[in-house]
Amino acid sequence: MEQDVLPRTAAPAPAARRTQLAQGVRDSFSAGLGIFPLGIALGLLIIQAGLPWWLAPALSLAAFAGSLELLLVGMMATVTPLAAVALTVLVVNFRHVFYAFSFPLHLVRHPVAKAYAVYAMIDEAYAVSASLREHERSAPRLLAMQIACETYWVGGGLVGVALGAALPAPVKGLEFALCALFTVLTLDAFRSRKELPSLVLAGASAAVALVVTPGMAMFTALLLFVGLLLARHAVSARRSVQGAASA
Amino acid sequence: MPSSSYLIAVLAIVFSITLALRAAPFAVLGRLRDSAIVQRLAVWMPVGILAILAVTALHGTITSDAHGAWYALLAVTVTIGVHLAFGRRTILSVCAGTAVYVVLLNSL
Numbered sequence: 466m467e468q469d470v471l472p473r474t475a476a477p478a479p480a481a482r483r484t485q486l487a488q489g490v491r492d493s494f495s496a497g498l499g500i501f502p503l504g505i506a507l508g509l510l511i512i513q514a515g516l517p518w519w520l521a522p523a524l525s526l527a528a529f530a531g532s533l534e535l536l537l538v539g540m541m542a543t544v545t546p547l548a549a550v551a552l553t554v555l556v557v558n559f560r561h562v563f564y565a566f567s568f569p570l571h572l573v574r575h576p577v578a579k580a581y582a583v584y585a586m587i588d589e590a591y592a593v594s595a596s597l598r599e600h601e602r603s604a605p606r607l608l609a610m611q612i613a614c615e616t617y618w619v620g621g622g623l624v625g626v627a628l629g630a631a632l633p634a635p636v637k638g639l640e641f642a643l644c645a646l647f648t649v650l651t652l653d654a655f656r657s658r659k660e661l662p663s664l665v666l667a668g669a670s671a672a673v674a675l676v677v678t679p680g681m682a683m684f685t686a687l688l689l690f691v692g693l694l695l696a697r698h699a700v701s702a703r704r705s706v707q708g709a710a711s712a
Numbered sequence: 713m714p715s716s717s718y719l720i721a722v723l724a725i726v727f728s729i730t731l732a733l734r735a736a737p738f739a740v741l742g743r744l745r746d747s748a749i750v751q752r753l754a755v756w757m758p759v760g761i762l763a764i765l766a767v768t769a770l771h772g773t774i775t776s777d778a779h780g781a782w783y784a785l786l787a788v789t790v791t792i793g794v795h796l797a798f799g800r801r802t803i804l805s806v807c808a809g810t811a812v813y814v815v816l817l818n819s820l
Binding site for chain 2: 564584
């Protein structure tokens with residue numbers, strides 16, 4: 466466990482806060498490289514599906530969850546029953562349940578800011594904050610990053626809508642930035658050999674999920690991973706009890 | 713074209729379920745914060761969840777453009793290489809990897 470070296474003050478000085486806000490915006494740039502093009506793709510998709518343009522910002526504000534929104538456009542265009550929509554949302558976004566374990570919400574004091582931080586807890590926000598060390602984190606930094614990400618996402622959607630079908634062939638593959646970002650953040654979160662068991666268990670979960678349920682690999686992989694971590698906890702708890710008994 | 717009331721109903725469903733999934737665990741965890749299992753999971757989870765996000769994002773990229781599978785693997789290698797070689801500058805690494813993928817996918 467890392468301890469803060471400096472005593473934590475109740476309210477940071479204005480200069481410190483400005484630095485933290487700037488750090489948060491800087492954190493958001495790499496995520497924005499993936500989020501903004503994906504937003505454009507969403508806007509284009511909405512126009513191509515014959516849906517009204519206002520759906521791009523409305524959906525981005527209501528859901529604020531990239532992969533789900535791309536999925537929903539197709540479902541809405543074919544007027545999928547609401548129960549099926551609800552089930553899809555539940556399955557696709559179920560992973561957010563696990564983010565709470567290590568998302569630094571305790572740093573955010575103000576109730577409105579707290580509510581926003583939870584609402585805006587997207588994959589990228591979780592990933593960026595999870596790769597920071599405890600002493601690097603702060604509420605202004607976290608919130609600035611989240612607000613910037615939402616701006617990229619809604620802005621990208623509006624740009625996509627504006628471009629409409631006018632673009633003959635938009636540049637393909639920009640969404641790869643998200644894959645690159647998650648790869649880099651995994652490297653940053655892997656700080657010592659202590660992380661190796663988690664990484665191996667996650668790798669095994671992902672491999673099994675991709676083979677067994679390729680259509681919903683992330684959902685299955687996260688469930689398996691959490692199951693394996695619970696098993697690991699049970700094993701290490703028993704081992705420490707035995708160690709205490711034999712000592 | 714679907715009616716506006718249908719679209720608004722979808723928006724309401726999406727908003728409430730997503731927010732509930734994000735908020736509910738915090739309400740439960742608040743009371744469990746001192747339990748050993750929650751503290752362990754908080755330490756163990758991030759690197760694994762990030763790895764799962766990376767693998768499934770790569771899988772998504774490959775399935776959406778199957779002929780770009782090798783480009784994607786090459787781009788991931790470039791991303792990792794740049795990140796380790798040039799002092800872990802996230803934006804530089806992400807840009808380099810993405811540029812490799814986009815250039816290969818659109819020009820070959």
